[in-house]
Amino acid sequence: MFLSTVRGAAVLLGIAAFAVSCDANPASAPAADVSASSAASPSSQGATSKTPTAPGNGPAPSALPTEKVRDAFAGLQATLNDSCTPGNCAYFLGRVYDELHRMDRAMKADPKGPGHFPEPISLIAKLDTELDGDHAFDNLKKHQPLLIDTRDKINLWMQGHPDDYR
Structure with missing residues (x-):
């Protein structure tokens, strides 16, 4: 449970950092677009997926x-x-x-x-x-x-x- 909490927190921090960097760059996508793209389903975000990665499907x-x-x-x-x-x-x-x-x-x-x-x-x-x-x-x-x-x-x-x- 601790590791999944840490992984979840890491994903959220990454999303927050990305959103902040996009807000600081006027040429980037609007903040609304960033939050929409970061609101992808949990299964599309590897760290929160409940489906184990089969060997050969992830990084070597x-x-x-x-x-x-x-x-x-x-x-x-x-x-x-x-x-x-x-x-x-x-x-x-x-x-x-x-x-x-x-x-x-x-x-x-x-x-x-x-x-x-x-x-x-x-x-x-x-x-x-x-x-x-x-x-x-x-x-x-x-x-x-x-x-x-x-x-x-x-x-x-x-x-x-x-x-x-x-």
Whole structure:
């Protein structure tokens, strides 16, 4: 919840900064036009979308900024109190998948090196082997027990390594 609040605040600050810069430039579009364009639906604003981005649809992993393990772990932990409910299952499973891979990227980029995180990286690799590159909802649903078990095992591993997330 904290991360989504921070992301939402960042989007609002960006919109406000854009609106201010447009107001300061008389050659730019009128403020009314700016607010109309910034009032796009939430799904068109990536940070507030509830639909997880499937790998390959966003920027290449190498183009993403390096994230700290503690921040990625906070995102993974945010899924612990959620579950696969009828109206939320696709979002939930996609989010768990995305958060696991966010952790994987952060651990591999960490200054301590990927060798510092052998078990979590191995668990994610095992999950990826089982998913066989298919992260569509039907396949995530089919492998839901493994997906959730992977998340829970990584959570327990990280709890035993507090120096990595504090």
